[in-house]
Amino acid sequence: MDRRHFLRVLAATGAAASLGPLTAEAFAPHPTSAVRGTTLPVRVPLAGVPREHLVGLPGFRLQGRDWKVGEDLSHPDGPIVLHDGTQACVIGKRTEATYDEAAQPYFGMKLADVALAGADLLAEHLLARGEPDETQVRLAAPPAASSLDPENYYGRLPWTSFVGTRQCADTMPVYTSGSTRTYHADQVFADLHDPKKVARRREGLLGGWLPAVHKVVPLDDGRWYDVLVFADVDANDRFVVQTWHRTALVEQGRFTRVVYGHSYPAYPPRREPPQADAFYAALLRFHDYWHAQLTDLPPVRVPVAGWSDMAAHAFARELVVRPDGTYPKYGAVDRDYYGNEYDGFQDTFTSSLYANLEWGRFEQAAAVLDGYFRDFVQDDGMINMRGAETGQFGLTLSLLARYLRYTSDASLLRKHRMKIEATVATLLELHDESLRLPASDPGHGLIHGWNESDACLFPDPALWWKPYYANSALAARGLLDLAAVWPDVEANAANAASMWKTHAEALARRVEESVRANIRHDLKPPYVPPLPGVRLTFRESLAQEKPSEQQWPHRVYAELLQADVLSDDLANVVIDGMRGHGATTLGVVANIGPVDPKSRDILGFISYGYAQQLLRLGRVDEYLLFLYAHRHHAHTPGSWTAGEVADITGGMPLFCMPAQMTIPLLLRWAFVFDDSAGExxxxxxxxxxxxxxxxxxxxxxxxxxxxxxxxxxxxxxxxxxxxxxxxxxxxxxxxxxxxxxxxxxxxxxxxxxxxxxxxxxxxxxxxxxxxxxxxxxxxxxxxxxxxxx
CATH class of the missing domain: 2.60.40 (Immunoglobulin-like)
Structure with missing residues (x-):
């Protein structure tokens, strides 16, 4: 039965016959939502489920079985329980405050002092006693999206989350009120249009990690507005995101008013609101659909709320953002970041491939790898995207080697062998070109090229065609890692692999030599510049040189450390210099720009390379600070929308998918981590x-x-x-x-x-x-x- 026809039939039958239309035919699963493998939907014995606080709600009949529904409304985080009399599906709730709960942000320090200081004052405070306290990290600064001013977002509505499905090619934003672009919760309760009331909301996700938005707007003791929004997993629309809605007023443990919706406002008599039974049937289908998508995640248990759920949610959100679950998108909703000019962004590819490999999602990793090389890597090794990032070519090669070591799937690399070898050739050509420079040139032997994609947008991109250390460091890492496995892909590749290794070792030696020669020992702590031959620090350069060749130094530092080609003593010097000269915020790599007394930003994406080096060096307290700060200050509370860049004043960050993949990587490495040498x-x-x-x-x-x-x-x-x-x-x-x-x-x-x-x-x-x-x-x-x- 056509989905829209099903909804029309359901509305026409009315509440008295609400079980009738919900037949197996009426609620047929979408082909892509079928359970993968043999894993059954998550159920628990009903006998073990506490039911004393459950309020009975309308049940439904689905695929030949009768289901009852109950919900604990004694508090906003009470679970929803759907059961067939024997087995139950328990959908938990957990919300987090979206407003600043600290008595004094910044531990009583002035924002201007924090912003202007070279040292990371917030990190110093949190690390003063060793291992940081997660609660103190959370309270160190206002959470993301806690202070929303539409004037700061170029007139766009400041959405805090979004929903979608794997099969749909777009997403639907969810605003602070719980409204979407097509369904308006404030038409149910006018209070939800009041920014002051909504500002005190709590947000979360159903089932811990499912991409279903839950918002709670408190009124007074025992009274709150409760809003649920999730995407219709059985909808077949290619670009239109169909959504289910429940908007309710809860008073003293009961619904005193509840309205159910599907996608659009009512237009009687042709479009009537759905009945409750349809909503709960859709909720069960939604739950089973998403659990089926993530059956391959290794079991992880963290007894502190949220951590394991954040990892699962990141992978679910990736499937929402990527059309068909695999085609790359850098962001969501807004034209900037969701436009096709960003689809081939290298960071989207490398962060996804890395995270999916580390969590054993090999099917997804293979699809991401295959699609990227098919659609975005050209025959000559260049990418089908506006501006290449030189270091990311090297990271790509390193991850290809990791893919082979984890999966033993040489066939996929053979399929793209010519393009992979062309990528290698690109780096070798750039290295050879650098060797033709005079030995006295600071860039001799170091790969020149753009380090940041945005360099290509300026009138003279040549200004950033420079020997940034990360270019050579990641090239060395990629060539070294791929050379070690390439004979397993290409039988006659031993000589070529040996030559790649020679280039890699030369690059690594040159990076080490150049970094040592360019340390500013006159500064305390000693300072390492992002490229050789410069005398100004990045802060000085950004203030004095317009434009500055030291633009985007955060990427250089993160990628240099991620490559792991520096000796430990030198890596420690780089990290200490970053913390001491303005390159970290709350222990996370800073998004470095001209110094501003009103802001000091966190880099939500690509910064994981810095954390990786902290762990290699045994700087565990700092690693944990990075982990906590990224969770609580690079993500919106509860709904966990990860920002490319997040400020520490409560503004709304712009979502990007690579930032979302950071917590899964950090959590995995906290448990299991290997060294670069593979030893x-x-x-x-x-x-x-x-x-x-x-x-x-x-x-x-x-x-x-x-x-x-x-x-x-x-x-x-x-x-x-x-x-x-x-x-x-x-x-x-x-x-x-x-x-x-x-x-x-x-x-x-x-x-x-x-x-x-x-x-x-x-x-x-x-x-x-x-x-x-x-x-x-x-x-x-x-x-x-x-x-x-």
């Missing part, structure tokens, strides 16, 4: 004490690595810390280490005492056969201060 696997290196202090298990299972899948579980019980590790299934690296942060002097593995030679502080070296399960037990250090420094 060492680190487990539990950045698990916060706060997670362990709950006494609940903290775990990631079946995480993919280049040696096969592995898993780790930790649990603290009083003074004892235990861990269970499943070693990689296929092979073991040269070394496997697990970090037992706060562990005491006595550690046992399967009952045997760990030798001193296998300990480095809190890190324990593991030995065993591939796939072996190890059980580790340790007492905790006596003093909490020894844990917290």
């Amino acid at each position: 060492t696997l680190w487990l539990a290196r950045a698990i916060p004490h706060a997670w362990l202090d709950t006494g609940e298990p903290v775990s990631l299972d079946a995480a993919p690595t280049r040696w096969g899948r592995c898993g780790v579980t930790l649990r603290k019980d009083g003074s004892q810390l235990s861990a269970t590790v499943t070693l990689p299934a296929d092979a073991n690296p040269k070394a496997i280490w697990i970090s037992l942060r706060g562990a005491g002097p006595h550690v046992h593995i399967d009952g045997e005492t760990v030798a001193e030679a296998d300990r480095r502080g809190d890190a324990i070296r593991l030995h065993g056969k591939p796939g072996q399960i190890l059980r580790i037990v340790s007492t905790m250090r006596d003093s909490a201060s020894s844990i917290r420094k």
Whole structure:
């Protein structure tokens, strides 16, 4: 039955016969929403579901089964329970305040002082006692979108979230009131048109991570407006996003008024509002559709609310943003960022491929890789996009190697072999060109090129055709990684791979040499410029040179560190210089522009390379600050819309998909992380004490690595810390280490005492056969201060 015909029939039958139209034929699933594989929809035994606070709501009949609906309305975060008498689908709620809850933002410091300081004053405050406290990080500055002024958004309406489906080629924005562009919640309750009332709202997602927007606007004790919005997963429209709506007034645990909607306002008699049963049937279909899309996510357990859900939501949101779930889009809704000129943006590709690989979503990773090389990589290796970013060519090559190591799928790389080799040739040509420069030239041996795509938009893009360190560093990383696996793709490629490795090693040596030679030791802390041969710092250059060749230094630093070609001492110098000279905000890479006393911005996307290097160097407290700050200040609260750039004054950031993929990467690496050389696997290196202090298990299972899948579980019980590790299934690296942060002097593995030679502080070296399960037990250090420094 046609979807619109189904809705017309449903409306015409009225409430008295509301079960009639909801037949299997009337509610046939969209082909792309079918359950993937053999995984069944998530259900739990009804007997184990608490039901004492559930308010009965209209049930429905779906595909031959009768369903009952109940909802806990005793508080705004009460679950919705749909059940067939035996099995239940429990859809939880969790909302977060969208307004500033801090008594004093910036810990009482003046915004101007924070903005103008070279040092990252907020980071210094939060790290003063060692591991940062997540609540204090959240309260350090107003949350994103907590202070909305349409004048700051060029006249556009400041939407805070959006909904959609995999099969639809567009998305639907959801505004602060819960309205969309086609359905208006404030037509149900006029109060929702009042910015002051809506400003005190809470927002969240149904089921923890499902792309269904939930808004709560409090009125007084026991009274609130409750708004739900989600996309119709059974709609077939190519570009039109059909949406379901529930707008309600809750008073003392009951609905005193509730209105259901589908996509548009009523136009009687042809378009009547849907009945409640249709809404709840659609909600169940929505729930099952999205769980089916993410069946391949490895199980992760974090006992502190939100973290595991953020990872799942990022992958769901990627499927919403990408038409058919795979075609790339940089942003959503607004022409800027959703326009076709952004589709081939390299960061969209690399962040997606990286995150999907790290979480074992190999089918999605393959589709993203195949589509990008088919549609956006030309035969000569150039990209079908306005302006190439030189370093991203190198990152692409590195991720291709990672794809092969994780999946063993050489056939897909063979399919695109000519384009991959043309990408390699591009970097080799640029390297050869740099070697023709005089030895006295600061750029000798360093790849020249744009580091940032936006360089191509200016009247004279040649100003940014420079030897930025990241260009050569990521080229070295990509060539080195791909050379190691390319003979597995191309049988006669040994000589070519050897030549690529030679180029990579020369580039890495030259980067190290040049960075050391250009350190400003006259500054405290010592300062590393984004390119050689400059005397002004990036702040000085941005103030004095219009335009500045040091534009976008944040990208240079993040990519330079991500490449991991610097020795540890030099990488530490770069990081310390960034924190000391204005290149970080709240511990996250800053979006660097001319100094402004009214703002100091966070870079929400591409900054994960900086965090990656923090973890490599064992700077775990700073890694956790980055993790917390990115969650709470680069995302809108509750609805988790990630911003390309976010200020720390409560403005609405512009969404971009690469920023959304950052938390999945950071969370995965906190549990499972490998070194660039492919020799060492680190487990539990950045698990916060706060997670362990709950006494609940903290775990990631079946995480993919280049040696096969592995898993780790930790649990603290009083003074004892235990861990269970499943070693990689296929092979073991040269070394496997697990970090037992706060562990005491006595550690046992399967009952045997760990030798001193296998300990480095809190890190324990593991030995065993591939796939072996190890059980580790340790007492905790006596003093909490020894844990917290």
